[in-house]
Amino acid sequence: MSIDSSRAAGLSAAESRRAVVNAHFTPEAGDALDVLRNERLLQLDGISRVDKAHRLTCGARLPARRRAQEYDDVLWSGGEAVSFETFTDVACLFPIEDWPLFERSRQWFRDRHAEEFADDLAGPRREVLRIAAEATDGATIGDLEAGAERGGNWSWSARQRAAEFMLWSGELVCTHRRGIKRVFDLPERRVPTHLLEARPSYDDACAGLIAAALRALGIATIADLRRHYRLTADEVRDGLEAAGAVVLDIEGWGEPGYALPDPDLSEVPVTQARGSRLIGPFDNLLRNRRRAARVFGYEYLFEAYVPAAKRVYGAYVMSVLDGDRFVGRVDAQREGRDLRLHGLYPEHGVTNRSFRAAARRAGTHLARQLGGDLVLP
Numbered sequence: 001m002s003i004d005s006s007r008a009a010g011l012s013a014a015e016s017r018r019a020v021v022n023a024h025f026t027p028e029a030g031d032a033l034d035v036l037r038n039e040r041l042l043q044l045d046g047i048s049r050v051d052k053a054h055r056l057t058c059g060a061r062l063p064a065r066r067r068a069q070e071y072d073d074v075l076w077s078g079g080e081a082v083s084f085e086t087f088t089d090v091a092c093l094f095p096i097e098d099w100p101l102f103e104r105s106r107q108w109f110r111d112r113h114a115e116e117f118a119d120d121l122a123g124p125r126r127e128v129l130r131i132a133a134e135a136t137d138g139a140t141i142g143d144l145e146a147g148a149e150r151g152g153n154w155s156w157s158a159r160q161r162a163a164e165f166m167l168w169s170g171e172l173v174c175t176h177r178r179g180i181k182r183v184f185d186l187p188e189r190r191v192p193t194h195l196l197e198a199r200p201s202y203d204d205a206c207a208g209l210i211a212a213a214l215r216a217l218g219i220a221t222i223a224d225l226r227r228h229y230r231l232t233a234d235e236v237r238d239g240l241e242a243a244g245a246v247v248l249d250i251e252g253w254g255e256p257g258y259a260l261p262d263p264d265l266s267e268v269p270v271t272q273a274r275g276s277r278l279i280g281p282f283d284n285l286l287r288n289r290r291r292a293a294r295v296f297g298y299e300y301l302f303e304a305y306v307p308a309a310k311r312v313y314g315a316y317v318m319s320v321l322d323g324d325r326f327v328g329r330v331d332a333q334r335e336g337r338d339l340r341l342h343g344l345y346p347e348h349g350v351t352n353r354s355f356r357a358a359a360r361r362a363g364t365h366l367a368r369q370l371g372g373d374l375v376l377p
Contacts, residue, residue, distance in 0.1 A: 013251040014324075016219055019259070020295050021324040023218030024285060025061055032058040032071035033082060037095045040216040041228075042075075043282040044091040047304060049316040050332050050339065051370065054093060056280030060321075064368040072177065078137070081175035081190045085182065087168055088230040096175070099191055100198035101208045105230075106170035113165055124148075124162035128184075132172060138185035140178060203242045206231075210239030211260060216284065219248060219257045224291050253294055276362040278318040278332065286319060298326040298347070314343055322358040330359055337372030339363055344377065 011019070029035050035058045036042055045053035054075070055068045075083055081096045094102070110117075117125060127148070132139050141160055150157045156164065163184055166172040174182045175190045187196055200208065213228045214220060220228070225236045240258055248257040279285055281302045286292050293299055300319060303311045314331025321327075328346040332339060341363055346355035360376065367374040 009246065010249045011219075011251065011257075016248070016250045016253070016257065017295055018324045020218040021285075021321075023216060029061050031066065032062070032074040033095075035061045036075060036083060036093065037097075038216065039284050040098065040212045041088070041092045041094050041284070043284075043287055044085070044093055045282050047316070048334075049304070050280070050318065050334050050366075053280055053282035056278070056318075056366075057283045059366055059369045060277040060279055060283065062369070064365045066369060067371060068369045069371070076176040078176045080192060081173070083175060084191070085167070085174040088228075096191065096195060098208075098212060099195045100200050101205050101212070103170070103199060104202070104205055106168070109165075110169045113169070117165065117169075121158065121162045121165065124158040125166065128159055128162045128166060129171070132184050133186060135185075138176070138183035138189075140181040140183055142181070144184065203238065206235050206239030207242035208239075210236065210245065211243040214243070214245060214258065214260045219250070219259045220291075221253070221255050221257055221294075223255075224288060225258070227288050227291075275365065276320060276322045276358040278330070278362045278366050279321050279326075280318055281316075285321070292326075296326050300329075313345055320355070320359050320362050322362075327358050328355045330363070332363075334370060334372075335375070337370055338375050339367040339370055339372060340375040341377060 024039065026034075026038055029038060032055075038061075039057065042054040042057055047053070050056065051059070051068055055071050058071050058075075059066070059068055075093060077083070083093050083096055084099060085091060085093055086102065128144050131144050131146075135143060141163065144159050144163050145157055148157065148159050163172065167174055167184065170187060172184045173187045173190050174184055176183050176185075209229050209231065210225060213225050217224060217228065222233065222236050222240075225231065225239075226233060231239070244261055245258040246261045248259055250257045281287075281300065281304075286300050289300055298319070301312060301317065303313060304316055308315070313329055316332055317329045318332045319326050319329050326347065327350045328344065330341045330345070331343040332341055334340070341359065344356060344359050346352055356376075360374065363374040363376070
């Protein structure tokens, strides 16, 4: 990689923190699709003690008047796709514009599982493809498994395995849902033709992914960029060079940061985030725990699967972002339409009074989006 690190610009810890928050909170976001296009990916997770992970991410960036139940209709289109689901290391939703950038990862998956496709899953694959093709509006897992042996509580049936592998390899797509059920369909019926037929070169694909990640993250290390899209170190380095990224020497990071050359990071403005927000555990600000600790000096602990007696903070902990700092955390739960905060835990050095005020502002914002009221302890 030929990026000249000797000319790295210097940023203070506060400037880098503001730059990161500003990248995630843009005043132009008017609906959930705007959020997806800015974040470039939304992690999907089934836990709904408060709400689904992608809705919490969107809600933190949208006005209180935007109701959470509206988000899914915007993110998943029943017609021509505006998004697609696939895996990085976990299930995520991506803007459809990025479909061509993932062709290399789809090809990698096809190559790696070619033998399994040809042998164990050949029959189920044919059946899944036939059912999906015959269903003019796509098919759910239930549709695909109809008449066949289903998997148990902790295992996939052969047809579901085939469907999931076909989704990862691009033979099928999931671009809309029926309620919470994913719909599997043929790519040619959902993905716009110019995106379906695009075949970017290796350099263009790496540059596109790195540019998208840096726009979303603001500033990132090589490790951050590898984690964001599950890339190799070589792909990240080649992408940084092809995207024309600049090197940053950031106070306290201990390793170089990278950013796109467009913004002037030497004078980072006051954060664009409005007020205080509750940030979910799978939000892009927190899903990479090491990055969150480096950028914000904030250690997040996810305890949903920890036995109750061993939890430190609670079953579903949301973090309170006030401006460009995490000032504490709350144990949150939705009860009906209301949002209840069972426990409030300020960070060291934050007064109880100021933290409680920030938690109230953040909780009221989310409660309004859920259609209810905030209940404090």
